[in-house]
Amino acid sequence: MILSTLEDMPGYVVTQHLGIVSGSTVRSKHFGRDFMAGLKNIVGGELKGYTELLNESRVEAMKRLQQQAEQMGADAVLNIRFGTSSIAAGAAEVFAYGTAVKVNRA
Amino acid sequence: MNAKFQNRLPPENINVSKTNPLLELIALFIGFLLVVAGVTLVLYLAGGVLARQMPFAWEDKLAALVFDQKKADATIDARSAALQKIADRLAQGLELPAGLHFTVRYVDDATVNAFATLGGRIFVHKGLINRLSSENALAMVIAHEMGHVLHRDPADALGGRLAIALVLNVFSSAIGTDALEGMIGTTSNLTLLSFSREAEHQADALGIALVARLYGHLGGAQQVFNELAAYEGKHALLAAPELLSTHPDSLRRAAFVTQESERLGLSATGALTELPAALRPDKE
Amino acid sequence: MFEFFFIVFPLIVGYLVGTWLENRHFADIRAREAALQNRVFTYTHNHVPAEMGACELRLLAGGTVVSVDAFKRLAAKVHSFFGGRVGVYESLVERARREAILRLREHAARIGAEMVLGMRIETSPINDGDPRKSMGVELVAYGTAVIPHKAGASAV
Numbered sequence: 379m380i381l382s383t384l385e386d387m388p389g390y391v392v393t394q395h396l397g398i399v400s401g402s403t404v405r406s407k408h409f410g411r412d413f414m415a416g417l418k419n420i421v422g423g424e425l426k427g428y429t430e431l432l433n434e435s436r437v438e439a440m441k442r443l444q445q446q447a448e449q450m451g452a453d454a455v456l457n458i459r460f461g462t463s464s465i466a467a468g469a470a471e472v473f474a475y476g477t478a479v480k481v482n483r484a
Numbered sequence: 485m486n487a488k489f490q491n492r493l494p495p496e497n498i499n500v501s502k503t504n505p506l507l508e509l510i511a512l513f514i515g516f517l518l519v520v521a522g523v524t525l526v527l528y529l530a531g532g533v534l535a536r537q538m539p540f541a542w543e544d545k546l547a548a549l550v551f552d553q554k555k556a557d558a559t560i561d562a563r564s565a566a567l568q569k570i571a572d573r574l575a576q577g578l579e580l581p582a583g584l585h586f587t588v589r590y591v592d593d594a595t596v597n598a599f600a601t602l603g604g605r606i607f608v609h610k611g612l613i614n615r616l617s618s619e620n621a622l623a624m625v626i627a628h629e630m631g632h633v634l635h636r637d638p639a640d641a642l643g644g645r646l647a648i649a650l651v652l653n654v655f656s657s658a659i660g661t662d663a664l665e666g667m668i669g670t671t672s673n674l675t676l677l678s679f680s681r682e683a684e685h686q687a688d689a690l691g692i693a694l695v696a697r698l699y700g701h702l703g704g705a706q707q708v709f710n711e712l713a714a715y716e717g718k719h720a721l722l723a724a725p726e727l728l729s730t731h732p733d734s735l736r737r738a739a740f741v742t743q744e745s746e747r748l749g750l751s752a753t754g755a756l757t758e759l760p761a762a763l764r765p766d767k768e
Numbered sequence: 769m770f771e772f773f774f775i776v777f778p779l780i781v782g783y784l785v786g787t788w789l790e791n792r793h794f795a796d797i798r799a800r801e802a803a804l805q806n807r808v809f810t811y812t813h814n815h816v817p818a819e820m821g822a823c824e825l826r827l828l829a830g831g832t833v834v835s836v837d838a839f840k841r842l843a844a845k846v847h848s849f850f851g852g853r854v855g856v857y858e859s860l861v862e863r864a865r866r867e868a869i870l871r872l873r874e875h876a877a878r879i880g881a882e883m884v885l886g887m888r889i890e891t892s893p894i895n896d897g898d899p900r901k902s903m904g905v906e907l908v909a910y911g912t913a914v915i916p917h918k919a920g921a922s923a924v
Contacts, residue, residue, distance in 0.1 A: 393488070394486070394487070395486055395489050396492045397492045397809070397810070398810055400865065404853065404858045404861060405854065405856040406847045406853075408848070410851075411851070426765050429652055439803055446498050447494075457813050458812070459812060463893060463905075464893055465844075465902065465905055466836070466841070466854075466857065467846060467848060468845075473891070475812065475889055477811040488819070491805055491810065493801055499860045500855075500858055501853075501858065505839075506783060512846045515850070516846060
């Protein structure tokens, strides 16, 4: 499964455009991370706990995107875009969406 | 499907899971309440243990700041003196830890209450005294409160609850829904109440021992608890179940007196001494 | 006792009614997606395919705001203590996303478009400025509708 933010794939031609696929996940921090972040706010610098959390969310979102594409019968997902937003206190949504396509070697 | 352009629909269960949110929430909730109860327990024990180490002299000074009247107004009324005399007689011959002493005061208030607090200060309300008909019963009340002081229960409660209040404040503000804060408060209260009941029971035991030692019998001691049970029966809207109350059930405490009298081989009845003149209810 | 009732009642109502409304919405979404199955092909591609020939382009958007019920709010709070996936919110944003994309496509269908290209999605939380007072989620899907020039016809 090829995932790309590009429109074309060099060496391949798109034979079918299957539709939009998306992967999204809403994750929450736990009390420990929050506490450490609160302390870090005093001195400044990277909030490693939160970075980790959002990284995991992004990986999960991409995994779901890929799952959707596979179950749709696609070969690749092109023109992928990401989005993040905070949904509620302590919970953030990360979503990825793109177009699933079938390709043939050029 | 071979069309070049299609609108295939992806399967639904990838971005949305089929777990029942209610079950999930209940499970998490139970876990959360257990954590709160556990933390409450640990903090209360830790705070209490630390507080009990505090020398009585500090407790005394703290209590003096809060409770004692200004030096100029230091005349002790006759009623407080009479109560103090009973306490002194109960304490006679007891080996008290360094600096520990009892100070009993009368409170001109119609509520049925008596309590012990820091520095060996004991307060007995008019409302309670007026419902007792013998010195023996009054001695039971005072001896019970003395039991609390001897076990350092006031210091324990203060230290424990202080520790909890501090930490749970941090907890609650980090989480902050009214519902959730309510649940935290309730759970920790419920945990603390069982401590309270145990402490009350121990104070009962010690109080009974002191009264038995002074009078040679336990007559009149039971009257207190029977009075309390009657009062609660008339005045409470719903009889609070034992789980939700700070004291063990009053009738159970009365039965405990009977039990102890049998164990100590003492009579549960006996010649009752009249209340000291100063404490008899005013003839209206 | 009374305060307890006040707290628990909205939660129960939120859960029962909220779940029923959500399921009804999903059923509605599925029906409308089926209706548009073979029309208005929507992609995130940035180029108009050569097959379309001469065509007119229109920028369209479809948006929706979906609100949280009391139950979801509490679930999020409890989850925020333990961490991990917040399942109740995932179904919320999924619903909002599919609805927004559907509205975009329905609008495109109404103006006679055959495709919507360069589709993008934006999500924002709706709250009173205070992230703890989460009222819902706003989701907008926007893209460029491609209306082919048919011989003699003109797009509305």
